Amino acid sequence: MTIPLIFDVSHSGCKTTSLVEQTKTDVSDIKDFLRQDKPLLPEVSELEVVRHFTRLSQQNFSVDTHFYPLGSCTMKYNSRAIHKAASLPGFLNRHPFALDNFSQGIMACLYELQNYLANITGMQAVSLTPMAGAQGEFAGVAMIRAYHESRGDKERSEIIVPDAAHGTNPASAMMANYAVREIPTLADGDVDLEALKAAVGPKTAAIMLTNPSTLGVFERRIEEIAKIVHNVGGLLYYDGANLNAILGKARPGDMGFDVIHLNLHKTFGTPHGGGGPGSGPVAVGKTLLPFLPIPIIDKKGDRYVSLTEKDRPQSIGRLSAFLGNVGIMLRAYAYIRLLGRQGLPRVAEYATLNANYLMKVLVDAGFTVPYPTRRASHEFIVSLKKELQECGTSAKDFGKRLLDYGFHAPTTYFPVLVAECLLIEPTETESKQEIDAFAEVMIKILAEAKSDPNKVKTAPHTMPVKRLDDVKAARELDIVWKKK
């Protein structure tokens, strides 16, 4: 079913008068500044708006409606309670520049959240301000730059990134004006230490690592990596996108990392919103403490205050106009309070149990995993290279066919170094029954690939649209509706 654009529903002159006061206004004093045209926006009734966007929403898969095992994205259940907590009128109506006397409640939540995250990561201090993972990465790399600059160490121009890294890692290094040096991964999924040793030197500013890596395995020689990089004067950056697997089990600070960002919208159960808002706090050890981005919440006596550049002269500065995505921080705070000290490690236990169990069921059914001797973390990879060669069905085809059976596809073609890969992350909030049902469907599709490959190659068959033409979208660009 195709839903017409709201512009096509529009009928000139239609307006929702209950929404705006109809009193007379006078703008004659600014007449030279006024626009002469009527902005080309829809003119529709309130009911038409409600129906249009409700229908659109129904065309989405979501955690609330479907199992969504999207690797590296941690699509766990987003608790309604934390949503309600963050939506309390007192929080929603507070202006970012409200006086400190009227900000002690919210600052208490944020201050405690900073401490919780420092404890969870094994770091010294936290700034909550980055607005998403990639901004957290930028903040981390900018702090690394500020640290080297503060020591007058101007030769360091490279950031080392394993080839399995998420695309934001090299892109964040580029945003901080560093050259990126990629190092390979060994056949067992760990970083190639010899290649690392050969790559580091006086030009090394830092290494960016995810652990467990995006290959779904724990980097076992992390302490050695830390030593190699620290010995040449470089720092270690931890991409905390994958914290779900080690929550309460191991801490990046103990592994030797100097800075980490966390994705509150992954590990800490806040919703993804169709692509954001997220929140990407950064945590640092002693070395980078002075450089944390502002604002930071501090406690002086029994009063909470917000630290600025005056208190932190070496700070890399401000990353947004205000405090960051406070609404998301409040959700993460409420989530941690609900799970508590005992609940957090259980997340890692069940996320890992679900991933390893699902991997086992799939391997037993004949699927290939690239690291069969390794424990999965909270996610694992299946490679469909053999199925592509034998049946002509690709990872993309499998993903699309899953949609027909009511499961969202896993992440496809990432990480790039495993051919035809599906990166599968069930999360701790899915039951054994749901995971079994998913495995059954995977096995069914594998059988279909052999008996009726075309069915798989032309999937999906039951979605609002069939496979879409990406090439036409890019060549005959239509990204803004225009009046005919």
Next chain:
Amino acid sequence: MPYIPHTEQDKQAMLAALKIQSTDALFSEIPETLRLKGELKEIPEALSEAAMLRLMEERSEQDKAGLCFIGAGAYEHNIPSVIWDIVGRGEYLTAYTPYQAEASQGTLQTIYEYQSMMANLMRLDLSNASMYDGASALAEAVLMATRSKQKKTVLIPQTLSPFYRQTIQTITHPYSLNLVEVPFSMQTGRIELADLKAYEGQEIAALVLPQPNFFGVLENIDALTDWAHEQKALLIAAVNPLATALLKAPGTWGKDGADIAVGDGQPLGSPLSSGGPYFGFMCCKKDYMRQLPGRIVGRTVDTEGKTGFVLTLQAREQHIRRAKATSNICSNQALMATAATIYMSLLGPEGMQRTASLCHDNAKKLCESLSKIKGVEKIFSAPFFHEFVLKLSQPVAIVLAKLAEAGIQGGYDLSGAYPTLGNALLVCATETKTDNDLNRYSEALQQILRG
């Protein structure tokens, strides 16, 4: 166990399938030395849902302040009930970035409609799917302009929010740009064309131009845009999108229009929320399309010719281009952009213009009554939108504290960021204020300054 559905039987069956005794074995690859012994000491014991909500209610009640006359980049507006009812639907709230297009047509079509509305509102060729906030969007626009022009100098008026200026500093610092602050006229409160003479002939990549500016004052946009283009520089407009429904659209400024328009979308349906989440928007002329950061949705067809939507032009983005991407942005603020799309649909062109007019009207009324009070003086002569600057006979911090006692959040204290203005207070009134609210403010201020 909050949100973990496994029964003991389930767990045992899963462990048995893995041929292990306990979940401890799942962490065997973490070196012994790194395994956390003991508990996370800072984390309190778990609360029940009711106890957690009670705690959060107490904390939120604690912060209840009075009538809000603060602006400075975040504005209180009426938010139609429909918006967050729809945006709060699980299908919008709990979906990921729409990588699987066929299972994400709802989000994709919404973003396409969002892009269309923003581009039409700004009168520019295209819009991306959103940025984090207005300040970071502007920093990205500055980077985009310097890449396009291959020049390093960018003129940044001091009438731009100091927080936006600081954000530009942080984000562009690694590229050592030459960010030049342009002073404003103490009389008009805006950038005067004559003051730009000093920069003529320099290799300028872009001029940033806020409308309205941080003081609420309306800049002389047409002349300044033409000046920038005469210098072969890009013109980056930093605008309030609600005001843009009423004011000249960036794409129509001067002879050729602004090249890039950015701003914070918060006035379009996002609650104040202590500063976030809001969203940044970014629109530009088609010449700069390949330099645009962030996600873009395009309309296409499926294998049967039916209309559908996909993420497009991804060759600019980090997941394809890695270190050669236009930006590292990945997650954006999609949900807030969804709220804005519904806001613009509900209000329509006339509703948005009326709302903007009501804001202006209320601000004007308030400015008139406050400036009549002894010890209060309006300091800038140029017209304003819905914010204005007053000079007080007493230190602003003291006055604001007293106003707060009377249940009024009186505005933003400018004396920190603009010490040369003296005891200057930035006051905002939007359509949310009644005549009674405006009177309460002037009566309270009169009493405080008299006492």
